[in-house]
Amino acid sequence: MSEIKFQRINAELVRTISETLLLETNDEFLKTITITGADISHDLSYAKIYFTSILEKDKKELEKEMEESSTFIRKFVAEKMDLRQTPKLKFIYDESIEYGNKIEHILNEIHEKEQ
Numbered sequence: 001m002s003e004i005k006f007q008r009i010n011a012e013l014v015r016t017i018s019e020t021l022l023l024e025t026n027d028e029f030l031k032t033i034t035i036t037g038a039d040i041s042h043d044l045s046y047a048k049i050y051f052t053s054i055l056e057k058d059k060k061e062l063e064k065e066m067e068e069s070s071t072f073i074r075k076f077v078a079e080k081m082d083l084r085q086t087p088k089l090k091f092i093y094d095e096s097i098e099y100g101n102k103i104e105h106i107l108n109e110i111h112e113k114e115q
Contacts, residue, residue, distance in 0.1 A: 047087040050094040059093040066091035
């Protein structure tokens with residue numbers, strides 16, 4: 001399968017999971033989750049789903065709660081996406097946004113000291 005096909009599947013996976021969390025769930029915790037990316041394996045059997053949350057919880061605790069919800073989410077992915085087999089979902093907390101905010105804060109401090 002071409003790399004473009006995998007990128008399309010990843011984008012569709014992000015969109016589908018985001019819609020599921022927003023529209024199909026009544027759990028307030030799941031509504032605080034933002035899906036930032038997906039990386040599906042080449043045999044389409046596993047997918048790493050990257051997420052962030054506005055909640056101030058430990059990232060391991062957030063990952064654990066998302067893993068507990070993965071079968072519920074996977075069911076909706078199976079219904080909405082046209083894949084031969086639905087991948088098993090592994091949720092991973094995405095630290096890139098926090099990292100970017102930290103770098104921006106440091107740059108702002110440097111800029112303020114120069115003035």
